[in-house]
Amino acid sequence: MKITGGKVIVCSPGRNFVTLKLETADGVYGLGDATLNGREMAVASYLRDHLLPLLEGRDARRIEDIWQFLYKGAYWRRGPVTMAAIAAVDTALWDIKGKLLNTPVYQLLGGASREAVLVYGHANGETIDNAVEAAGGFLAVGYRAVRVQCGVPGMEKVYGVSSGMAYEPALRGPISETAWSSEGYLSCVTPLFERLRRELGFDVHLLHDVHHRLRPIEAARLGHDLEPHRLFWLEDPTVADNPESFRLIRQHTTTPLAVGEVFNSIHDCRQLIQEQLIDYVRTTVVHAGGISHLRKIASLAELYQVRTGSHGATDLSPVCMAAALHFDLSVHNFGIQEYMPHTSETDRVFPHAYRFADGVMHPGDKPGLGVDIDEAVAATFPYRPAYLPVARLLDGTMHDW
Numbered sequence: 001m002k003i004t005g006g007k008v009i010v011c012s013p014g015r016n017f018v019t020l021k022l023e024t025a026d027g028v029y030g031l032g033d034a035t036l037n038g039r040e041m042a043v044a045s046y047l048r049d050h051l052l053p054l055l056e057g058r059d060a061r062r063i064e065d066i067w068q069f070l071y072k073g074a075y076w077r078r079g080p081v082t083m084a085a086i087a088a089v090d091t092a093l094w095d096i097k098g099k100l101l102n103t104p105v106y107q108l109l110g111g112a113s114r115e116a117v118l119v120y121g122h123a124n125g126e127t128i129d130n131a132v133e134a135a136g137g138f139l140a141v142g143y144r145a146v147r148v149q150c151g152v153p154g155m156e157k158v159y160g161v162s163s164g165m166a167y168e169p170a171l172r173g174p175i176s177e178t179a180w181s182s183e184g185y186l187s188c189v190t191p192l193f194e195r196l197r198r199e200l201g202f203d204v205h206l207l208h209d210v211h212h213r214l215r216p217i218e219a220a221r222l223g224h225d226l227e228p229h230r231l232f233w234l235e236d237p238t239v240a241d242n243p244e245s246f247r248l249i250r251q252h253t254t255t256p257l258a259v260g261e262v263f264n265s266i267h268d269c270r271q272l273i274q275e276q277l278i279d280y281v282r283t284t285v286v287h288a289g290g291i292s293h294l295r296k297i298a299s300l301a302e303l304y305q306v307r308t309g310s311h312g313a314t315d316l317s318p319v320c321m322a323a324a325l326h327f328d329l330s331v332h333n334f335g336i337q338e339y340m341p342h343t344s345e346t347d348r349v350f351p352h353a354y355r356f357a358d359g360v361m362h363p364g365d366k367p368g369l370g371v372d373i374d375e376a377v378a379a380t381f382p383y384r385p386a387y388l389p390v391a392r393l394l395d396g397t398m399h400d401w
């Protein structure tokens with residue numbers, strides 16, 4: 001079962017996606033997501049110029065060996081570009097193996113550990129009123145878990161909060177530089193969750209994402225202040241470059257912590273997991289080395305009662321979403337999966353078997369990942385550069401993401 005070649009498809013049905021299509025001798029192909037928001041073409045080149053030539057003629061059934069060959073063989077280890085490229089190859093190989101054996105990927109990963117996968121949606125509003133109303137809307141369509149973000153008075157744009165349009169974190173055109181005040185932000189979050197609990201009660205899981213914007217001691221205070229509101233998790237409370245920062249936060253609060261959407265390897269989260277400094281690890285299939293590597297992270301986490309909560313924003317393509325759901329369904333210490341529905345254009349490019357109902361998702365039972373790419377439709381949406389906004393403090397200082 002030799003790999004004969006492949007192609008890298010870059011398309012932009014509303015936002016940019018990089019997809020690897022790996023082909024084998026008897027016509028079976030597999031797909032892998034390789035999208036790195038705002039740096040898409042670097043991964044496309046890594047795959048096209050460096051990995052595809054190395055893969056030709058190799059046995060597509062040797063998933064673990066190919067992973068080690070690409071990881072160890074590069075000499076230069078880790079990093080988001082390398083790991084997204086390896087992830088795409090790994091995901092495509094699992095897809096191929098499922099198709100070869102005529103079984104959904106989750107069956108190859110040990111089978112279903114649960115009936116379906118709990119997901120959370122994104123509610124946001126410029127004011128607390130709007131955000132509470134938006135959260136109620138998610139409950140009305142069946143969600144059992146909702147992430148809620150709101151605007152900050154006096155700040156024009158707050159990341160994760162839409163102003164009338166669909167919530168869209170990557171913007172086309174000149175890069176957007178927004179103003180940020182942690183003091184202003186902190187004055188809004190606790191009142192938001194007070195209102196949410198008062199109006200929605202305690203039967204719904206509520207989550208919140210800080211997007212790495214607080215200092216450790218500010219995050220500690222926020223976690224402490226939110227304790228009466230029983231968050232499912234507080235996400236990325238501070239930058240995780242120093243795992244020790246989380247020890248400081250942990251000393252002050254029992255609010256559960258979730259970290260890891262920007263991590264690309266087990267080494268980024270090893271200390272956080274082993275010292276039980278977090279409760280959920282947010283590494284994803286596309287950014288953390290594929291299904292094979294994510295399973296190793298989950299196994300390490302399982303030893304320390306840390307659960308998974310993979311990133312699932314719309315910059316992760318439906319190919320990643322499908323792979324995530326096979327992983328989520330099978331892994332024992334699954335916690336929750338982030339889910340933002342893609343645009344109808346994106347769904348047309350990537351027809352898929354996964355489905356949402358009553359707040360949970362299932363990957364479906366098609367062989368492989370159960371997701372395809374319509375190349376003709378993809379070709380009608382050519383790549384358009386887009387970037388995440390950056391944040392500066394009110395005096396102009398560049399701030400952390």
Ligand code: EZ4
Nearest residue numbers: 037169209261311313314315
């Ligand atoms: O900022 O996917 O939890 N979700 C998030 C997302 C990320 C984007 C980055 O590309 O934090 O909105």
Ligand code: CO
Nearest residue numbers: 209235236261
């Ligand atoms: Co996040």
